[in-house]
Amino acid sequence: MTQVENWDVAVIGGGNAALCAAITAAEAGARVIILEAAPKPYRGGNSRHTRNFRCMHSGPLGPLVDSYSEDEYFADLMKVTAGKTNENLARLAIRTSEECLPWMEEHGVRFQPSLSGTLSLARTNAFFLGGGKGLVNAYYRTAEALGVRVEYEAAVTHVAIESDCVSRVEYTQHGKAFQISPTSVIVASGGFQADTDWLARAWGPAAKNFLIRGTPYNRGAVLADLLDQDVDQVGDPTQCHAVAIDGRAPKFDGGIVTRLDCVPFSIVVNKNAERFYDEGEDVWPKRYAIWGRLVAAQPDQVGYVIIDAKSLELFMPSVFPPIKADTLEELAGKMGLPKDKLRVTVDAFNAACGDTANFHPTELDGVSTAGLTPPKTNWARPISEPPFYGYSLRTGVTFTYLGLKVDANAQCSINGQPIQNLWAAGETMAGSILGQGYLAGFGMTIGTIFGRIAGKEAAFYAN
Amino acid sequence: MQTDLVQEARRQAEICNACRYCEGYCSVFPALHAERAFSEGDLTQLANLCHNCRGCYYACQYTAPHEFDLNLPQALANVRQDSWEELAFPQSAAKLFQKNGALIALACVIGFALMFAAIKTMASFGGEGFYSVLSHSAMVAIFLPSFLFPLVSITISLRRYWRAVDGQRVKFSDIRGALLSAAKMRNLAGGHGDGCNFEDEDRFSHARRYAHQAVIYGFLLCFASTSSATFMHYLFDLHAPYQLFSLPKILGVSGGVMLTLGCIEMIRLKLRSDRNLGAANAWGGEVGFIGLLGFVGLSGLVLYVMGNSALMPSLLVLHLGSVLAFFLLTPFTKMAHGFYRLAALVRDEQRKT
Numbered sequence: 131m132t133q134v135e136n137w138d139v140a141v142i143g144g145g146n147a148a149l150c151a152a153i154t155a156a157e158a159g160a161r162v163i164i165l166e167a168a169p170k171p172y173r174g175g176n177s178r179h180t181r182n183f184r185c186m187h188s189g190p191l192g193p194l195v196d197s198y199s200e201d202e203y204f205a206d207l208m209k210v211t212a213g214k215t216n217e218n219l220a221r222l223a224i225r226t227s228e229e230c231l232p233w234m235e236e237h238g239v240r241f242q243p244s245l246s247g248t249l250s251l252a253r254t255n256a257f258f259l260g261g262g263k264g265l266v267n268a269y270y271r272t273a274e275a276l277g278v279r280v281e282y283e284a285a286v287t288h289v290a291i292e293s294d295c296v297s298r299v300e301y302t303q304h305g306k307a308f309q310i311s312p313t314s315v316i317v318a319s320g321g322f323q324a325d326t327d328w329l330a331r332a333w334g335p336a337a338k339n340f341l342i343r344g345t346p347y348n349r350g351a352v353l354a355d356l357l358d359q360d361v362d363q364v365g366d367p368t369q370c371h372a373v374a375i376d377g378r379a380p381k382f383d384g385g386i387v388t389r390l391d392c393v394p395f396s397i398v399v400n401k402n403a404e405r406f407y408d409e410g411e412d413v414w415p416k417r418y419a420i421w422g423r424l425v426a427a428q429p430d431q432v433g434y435v436i437i438d439a440k441s442l443e444l445f446m447p448s449v450f451p452p453i454k455a456d457t458l459e460e461l462a463g464k465m466g467l468p469k470d471k472l473r474v475t476v477d478a479f480n481a482a483c484g485d486t487a488n489f490h491p492t493e494l495d496g497v498s499t500a501g502l503t504p505p506k507t508n509w510a511r512p513i514s515e516p517p518f519y520g521y522s523l524r525t526g527v528t529f530t531y532l533g534l535k536v537d538a539n540a541q542c543s544i545n546g547q548p549i550q551n552l553w554a555a556g557e558t559m560a561g562s563i564l565g566q567g568y569l570a571g572f573g574m575t576i577g578t579i580f581g582r583i584a585g586k587e588a589a590f591y592a593n
Numbered sequence: 594m595q596t597d598l599v600q601e602a603r604r605q606a607e608i609c610n611a612c613r614y615c616e617g618y619c620s621v622f623p624a625l626h627a628e629r630a631f632s633e634g635d636l637t638q639l640a641n642l643c644h645n646c647r648g649c650y651y652a653c654q655y656t657a658p659h660e661f662d663l664n665l666p667q668a669l670a671n672v673r674q675d676s677w678e679e680l681a682f683p684q685s686a687a688k689l690f691q692k693n694g695a696l697i698a699l700a701c702v703i704g705f706a707l708m709f710a711a712i713k714t715m716a717s718f719g720g721e722g723f724y725s726v727l728s729h730s731a732m733v734a735i736f737l738p739s740f741l742f743p744l745v746s747i748t749i750s751l752r753r754y755w756r757a758v759d760g761q762r763v764k765f766s767d768i769r770g771a772l773l774s775a776a777k778m779r780n781l782a783g784g785h786g787d788g789c790n791f792e793d794e795d796r797f798s799h800a801r802r803y804a805h806q807a808v809i810y811g812f813l814l815c816f817a818s819t820s821s822a823t824f825m826h827y828l829f830d831l832h833a834p835y836q837l838f839s840l841p842k843i844l845g846v847s848g849g850v851m852l853t854l855g856c857i858e859m860i861r862l863k864l865r866s867d868r869n870l871g872a873a874n875a876w877g878g879e880v881g882f883i884g885l886l887g888f889v890g891l892s893g894l895v896l897y898v899m900g901n902s903a904l905m906p907s908l909l910v911l912h913l914g915s916v917l918a919f920f921l922l923t924p925f926t927k928m929a930h931g932f933y934r935l936a937a938l939v940r941d942e943q944r945k946t
Contacts (some may be wrong), residue, residue, distance in 0.1 A: 171658055178654050181614055240785040242617030246626050259785055260652025261614030267651060267795040385654050387611035387661075447629055449611040449661075 137163045137279075138592035139585070140299050140312035142286050142352055143319035144168065145175030146262070147556025147577035147584075149269035151316045153237055154585030156276035160592050163312070164273070165284040165301055167319070168347040173282060174266035175320050176344035176529060176557065176573075179385040181245070181262060182255040183578060184571035185227045192231050193241040196253050200224050203254075207569055210419065214565020222538055223563060223572075226579045231256055234578065238268030247391075247446040250415050255571040261386075262574075284308075286352050289315060291359050295550045313551060314588035317542070318581060320557040321530035322350020323370060324382065329527070332367035339431035341375060343526040346382040353558055356534060361552075362543045364535035365561025370527050371568040372422025377432060377522030378450045390521055391445035393421060394509050395491070396435040397479050398523065400428040403462070403471035405479070410508035413494065414445075419568040426525040433523035434465055436476070438515045444491045452519035461518045478502065480512035529573070531561035540584040551591055553584035594633055595675050602640065602668040603631045608661055615649040617784040620774070620941050621669070622649070627944065638758040640672035641930075641937035644780040646789030647870050648797075670872035677929050680757070682749040690925040692874050694881025700922055701885055704914035711735060712910065722834035726906045727913070729826070739920045746924040747932050754936050761943050770945075771938035775809075778802045792865040801862050807855030809931075811890065814848025834900070842897075849894040856887030882927040889915045 139155045141148045144166025156162045166173050186203050187194050203224045207215060235241070240259040244252035251257075258265045274280065281303060288300040300309045322328045324346045329337035357363055379388035394414050399405055407424050411417055425433040442452075455461035458476055462469040482502035489497050489511055498507045534542050534554040542552040556577040563576060606625055609615065616622045621643050628635055647666050655661035674691065681687030690696055708727075715731040724732075754760075774780065781789045787797035822841040825831040835841050860883050868876050892912035899908060923929065 171656070240787065242784065245613045245616050246623070247613065258614075259617045260648060261612075261654060263654050264614075264652035271796060380660055383659060385612075386614070387608055387655075389611075443629060446613075447607070447610050449608050 136310060137161050137312040139163070139314045139316065139588045140165060140310060141316045141318060142289070142299070143175060143317065143556065143558075144173045144280070144282075145318065145320065145556060145577065146177035146180070146265065146269070146574055147581035148175075148316070148318035149266065149273055150578050150581030151318055151553075151555055151585035151588065152273050152278045153269065153276060154582045155314075155316075155589040155592075156273065156278050158586060158589035158593070160314075160589040162273075162276075162278045163310070164278060164280045165286055165299070166280060166282050167285040167351075168282065168345065170282045172345060172347065173270070174263060174345075175348060177262045177266050177577070179262055179344050179383075180258070180265075180571075180574050181386065182251065182257040182571045183227070183230070183574035184254055184569060185231055185256050185575065186224050187228050187231075191228070191256075192235070193243050193256050194231075194253060198254050203227075206254075207563075207572070210567035210569050211565050212567065214567075215563050218538060219536075220563045223576055223579045227575050230575070230578045230582075233582070234265075237272045239265050240268070250413070251570065286319070286355075288355055289317070289352060289359075289552075291356075291361070291544070291549065291552070294544070294547060296552050313592040315552050316584045316588050317352055317356065317534065317552070317554045317558055318556045318577070318584070319352045320345070320348035320350075321370070321533065321560075322353055323348060323527045323530045325349040328354075329530070332532075333426075336426060336431050339524065340372070340426070341379050341384065341388075341524050341526045342382045343373075343375065343379075343384055343388070343528050344382075348529070348557070350530075353533065356542070360544050361549070362535040362546065363532065364559070365531040365533050365565065367530070367532040369531040369561070369564075369566045371419065371529055371531075371564075371573070372426065372525050372527045373418050374421035374425045374433060374523040375526035376448055376450050377524040379524070379526065384526070387449035388526065389418075389446075390435065390448050390523065392435055392437055392441065392521065393417070395441035395444050395511075396437045397476070397506070397513060398433050398435050399467065399472065399475055400434070401430055401432055401467065403434075403467045403475050405475060405504060406433075408504050408507050410498070410506045410510055412508075413492070415570065418570075421523070422525045422527070425523050431525055434467060435521045435523060436461070436472075436513055437519050438513045439517055439519075440511070440515050442519060448521075450521075452521050454517050454519055456516050456518075458513075458518055461520050465520050465522065476513050479506070479510075480514060483510050483512045486511045528568075529557045529560070531564055531566070533558045533561040535559070536562055536580070538583075539587050540580045541587065551588070553588055555580035555584040594637070594672070594679050598668075598671045598675050599633050599636055602636045602672045605663055605665050605668045606631050606636065606639065608655060608663060609649075609665060612655075614654075615652060618648040618652075619644065619646060619780045619784065620938070624941055624944055634757045634759055636669075636672055637676045637754075638937055638940055640669040640676060641754075641933045642780075642941055643669040643673065644778075644789075644934070645670055645871060646781050646783060646791070646801075648783050648790050650870055651790045651795035664870065666870045667872070670870075670875070673930075673933075674872040674875050676754075676757075677933065680750045680753045680933075681924055681929070682746045682753075687925040687929075690878065690922055691927075692878040694877035694879075694884070697878065697881035697885055697918075697922060697926060701888070701915050701918040704916075704918035704921075705910055706914070707917065708910045708914040712906065721832070722900065723905075723909055724833065726909050729832075732913075735917065736920070739917055743920055743923040747929065750924060750929070751932060751936055754933060755940075758937070758940050760936075760940050763939060764943075766946070767939045767942040770942040771935055774938050775935055778805055781805065792862045794867075800858070804855050804858035804862060807851045808859060808886070811848045811851030811853070811855050812886070814844045815852060815890065815893070816848075818842075818845030818848060845893065846897060849890045849897070852890035853887055853894060856883050856890065859883050860887070879927050882922075885915060885919055885922070885926075886928070889919050
């Protein structure tokens, strides 16, 4: 094993949280190395696929309009997590988010107005110009200008903890083994969702049918290594940010373009052509994150969205064209659904639809079914106008919530006793705040804030 | 149009339309996001609207080795290049020169030879300065048709373009908006004002934008110089050679310096950029064209400095020969992009209203 030069701070991971930590530590005078498991084109972890961060603000700020108070932000978080959060850490993240936006701009990140088709986020979420890869590129430029060393394809295999201290970090790169003994260590290497065996241990074999929306490099190797050494953990291994995405998406790394926004204008059936949930419960951005779990609970973890011609242009186009047919029977054939059963389901749904005169695609219009189980409580219009269109739906996992438990200094612990020189930031500790559910753009907020805290603490300790 | 190039651009545009992260970079994305399906005309318009700033490529989460293999700057550059060949009049000339720097150089040498032959065969009757080598009327006889032909050719091409992109009746405000965009090279500013990605991967810089500005404004100053001299000759009976503090000289020398330096910088940047983000196979033609344009500027400056030496007749042959080649090749080289780009900007103004 080759012993290489030593560092004040080693950052494990190469996404948003890792970069915020590395930049903050380097600015505090520390000599910093980033160990990024991915090759350079895939650097940045899941941050590469992100598009915005959720930001509190008391008045117009950068691209954000109006204001978004701490209490409203926290209330939004309580709604999606059903109260499963750590209020102190959550409020710390929310309160600090306002000062992050100018910090991000100072470090090269550029923002743009809310994207077309995402107007509902213009007040709460600041969009990165060019998306997350643009942000990641800017941070790497900034970090390298500060003298931060970046090692790509450097997969950490072991973080050795002796009593209450990390003594060394072992990694492999290009088939060779290395070890370093940095003074401080920051773990920012994400969740374990790309390790489908681990997912299957938590979820059962159904997890093999899940698609992974982000990087294939977040396999949880460092997380598992630390948990094996009894580092305190937080979160439920079955909890994750999961959405329903196009079933034809690639197994990994499909990102944003596999998203389907048509559910509110559709009926969704399982492989037996049966409906299973109210498709019109709320506007899509608020229901987007529950459909991953709904589809995961269906046989073979698959769903089928059916719409008709009048709804085709009501939602943003997705990357794969819909399956198209002139009759429902033909559509059922093309999608592998039982034809007779689909006909029965659609007929029952159509018969339950009432007056559709108040149909309004962007508001809760109350156009609902009557006497149907499950009901469709908004946007319920008969599926009647050919051609008919269908998409398959699968569960797309963004990141898992089982992670490292941290305190307000982003510090890790064993049995509640702090580990002197180990901090965690980003998705690997986000379970401390997200017990379940997801709030759009909050992952990047957590990464930025706890990355900066970890960087500051790690540099302070090293000095 | 080559269907494989159009189909590839369509495939990529559909992925971009489902993502939209690049919306703020330039005019291409708001135009792209306004469509749900992309006809050949739509893609021709998007391709000519694209200034190849490359911001979208370096920010893209789907570039190779990702299986979606996005390279929108290249896909649009290929369609753009193909559209210039397709819409040119005559097409065969564009197919010959657009991608071929060596042929552009050869045309320039033929220009030298023609000018040399003109000097030998068209007697000059003791005019002053340059006119002692080639008379004013001989120059007009050669350059008036060489100037009018490209104008006619470009006019035909732009009419074809306008039909292809379903252009509407042009309003004054459309032209004003387009000229403002071009004058500031707004589409090379990157949306955030930090410039574009060209010579150093994902680092934003204004180098290419400023070099391009030097070329445009240098060229326009040179053109203004020649125009002012024409007016002085015919309207005020003031004949060349002019003094340093005369309109043609002030415009021509400052324009020549900007044009020459701008072209040198454009080539330097081009050598440092990633060729795979531009049109396949067009690199030689592009560099050949910039070289020709720079040579026009440089030879004009040298002619000014050494106008009283014994080398003057040879320098005049080189300068006028390159000007001749430049004019005649305008519709068939990268020079044509200025006209199509302006048309695309006008069309985009119409989309916004």
